[in-house]
Amino acid sequence: MTTPSTAPAQAAPALSHRQIVTTLSGLLTGMFVAILSNTIVSNALPAIVSDLGGSQTGYTWIVTATLLATTASTPIWGKLADLFPKKPLVQAATVIFIVASIGAGFAGSMGEMIGWRFLQGVGAGGLQALAQVVIAAIIPPRERGRYSGYMGSVLAAATVSGPLIGGLLVDTPGLGWQATFFVGVPVALISLVVVQKTLRLPTVRREVKLDYWGAALIVGGVSTLLVWVSLAGEQFPWSSPTSLALVAMGVAALVAAVIVETKVPEPVVPMWLFRERTVVLSVLASMIAGVVMFGGSVFLGQYFQIGRAYSPMAAGLLTLPLIGGLVVSSTVSGQLISRFGRWKPYLLAGAALITTGLTLLATIDHATPVWEVSIFLVLLGTGMGMTMQNLVLAVQNTVDVSNVGAASSLVAFLRSMGGTVGVTLLGVVLDDRVSQLLGGSTGALQALGTAPPAQAGLIRAAYGDGISFVFLICAAASLVTLVSVILIREVPLRTTIEKAPAPAESPDLAPARTR
Incomplete structure (x- = not known):
């Protein structure tokens, strides 16, 4: 098996905390709008399909096209970041995202809309993957925890708040569904300017073999x-x-x-990564975390809107305990990891809280007090904040900076893949569960809008009760995350960006053995 060689690079400049925060502000802003683009259109889909004369198939593909492009392009962007200068790649991904967002806002047919959404997904995949790669290129693992916490907060906040922002835009007179695409354009332009002015990376000289x-x-x-x-x-x-x-x-x-x-x-996904115990276990844990993260947005929205009859905006507000728990725990755990150099205790606590939160959510029904659901969401969000980005940190600490792009994007890719596949399959489970609760009838969601009040109440109750079964399955799956984290060996976070070769190995040998 061929192993990549580590090319000589200029020493990475030591950046102050202020310089790093300034640089990250541009990257994380772009990352936020990229992730937001996947969820913000959810409440605008009926209006889009109606205005553009689409069908149910088109309805599905407006979402699927972006998820597909984002997921499939992530490992490619990561590998390109190992071969080419990272700053132009970030700028290219941002420009692609901006152009596609404007195109989608002006789309005049379903075909145009789906095509622009696919291109938007390509740009979004680059922004998500490259943000993690750049962090690894400018910050040593020992200091990276505090900044990874910011990234984890952005990741979850954008995922969960998308439906809330989308609902607000669609419901505002004079805006409409086009605003869900245009809203990210000025933010992405600001990101592009900040990245141009602040991002300074060492020059890497490496033979390019695509x-x-x-x-x-x-x-x-x-x-x-x-x-x-x-x-x-x-x-x-x-x-x-x-x-x-x-x-x-x-x-x-x-x-x-x-x-x-x-x-x-120069493989897109180096197979030697799967010889690293930390990488394999982190990937397994991240795939389940992806299901929880995406599922939190999809199924909580359905629970509050369908099962509890709240408006899209109110449903978004009711998920704020999840976002709050995630933002606080992600930031605090990152600060503590950077201060003390220990990361596994936070992964263990986070995985345990995820399982606990999901188990408690598996007990809810259509009549559970909202304050009780909120407590469960805080626990789940706290666990997610302590887990998601710290899994990426563990992987980045295992590999050299010359391969950090491929390694980081591998985790992000499989997390996104697991989330997309898992949420889709869980949606099938939910439909079947609702059908059982309604005595075998199908098409309940389609009938909700025209059903008489008594029947609509039964349908809403079935959804409110059925979603708890989805959380029960997620709770069982989260045990994989917990076991994986238990089995991960904690390696002290190094204080250098580059990974020093083992004494008995040649400096040119990239994959290092886990100690």
């Missing part, structure tokens, strides 16, 4: 599986020939990608 086949196979395989998960059960049955063919093609492409990645000199 892995075209690996990139094509990864994108093709992931896209095919995401299309299958997104459309199966609605456009065609799960067990249909179409469904089986998509699964076969997706798996075959990913198997071929693994073979290619073991043979090329």
Whole structure:
């Protein structure tokens, strides 16, 4: 198996706290609007489809196109960051996102809308992946915890607050659904200016060998599986020939990608990463965290809006305990990690709180007091804040800066993949559970708008009660995160950006053994 070589680079300049915060302000602003673009349109979808004359298929693809592009492009952006200067890549991703956002706002047909949304996902994937890579390039792991906490807060706040902001824009007279696309443009432009003025990175001289086949196979395989998960059960049955063919093609492409990645000199996803115990366990834990993070946005919104009949804006406000717990714990745990150099205790506490919070949410129904649900959300948010970005920190501490792009984007990629697939499958579970609670009837959500008050009340109660079953499944799955964190070996955070080679190894050998 080919192992990449670490190229000589100029020493990274030592930055003050003020310089780092200024630099991160531009990166995290771009990251916020990129993540927000995935969720802000949720409350605008009915109006978009109505104005553009779309169908249910188009309704699905407005969301699927962006998720697919974001997920599939993440590892490619990460690898490009290991091969090319990072600043121009950040700027390119920002420009792509801005152009696509403007295009989506002016879209005159469903085809145009879906195309611009796909391009928006490409830019969003770059902004999400590159923000983590740049942090790893300018801040040593020992100091990175405090800044990773800021990133974790932005990640969750953008994910959960998207429906709230979208609902506010759609409900405001004179704005409409176009505002959900235009609102991120000035923010992204500010990010672009700040990055241009503040981002200073060392020059890396490295032979560039692009892995075209690996990139094509990864994108093709992931896209095919995401299309299958997104459309199966609605456009065609799960067990249909179409469904089986998509699964076969997706798996075959990913198997071929693994073979290619073991043979090329600069793989998009270096297979030696999977020999690192910390990387493997962190990836497993992150995949479940992705389900919880995306599920928190999707299913909590359904619980409050459908099960409890709150407006989109009120539903968003009721998720603030989750965001508050996450922001506080992410920031505080990051500060403590940087101060004391220990990170595993916070991962353990966070994973335990995630399981506890989900278990408690599995007890709610359509009549549970809101204050009680809020307490459960605080626990869940606190656990997520102590876990998500610290898993990335553990991985970044394991690899050298020359491969930190591929390693960081691998975690983000599989977290996004796990979240997309997991939430889709959990949606199928929820539909089945609601059908059971209603005595076997189907199409309850479609019938809600026209049902008489008594029947509408039954449908809402079924959703309010059924979502607890989804949280129960998530609680069981979160045990994977807890076990993975328990098994991770805590390696002291190094105080240098580059990883020093082991004494018995050549300095050119990139993958280092976990001690």
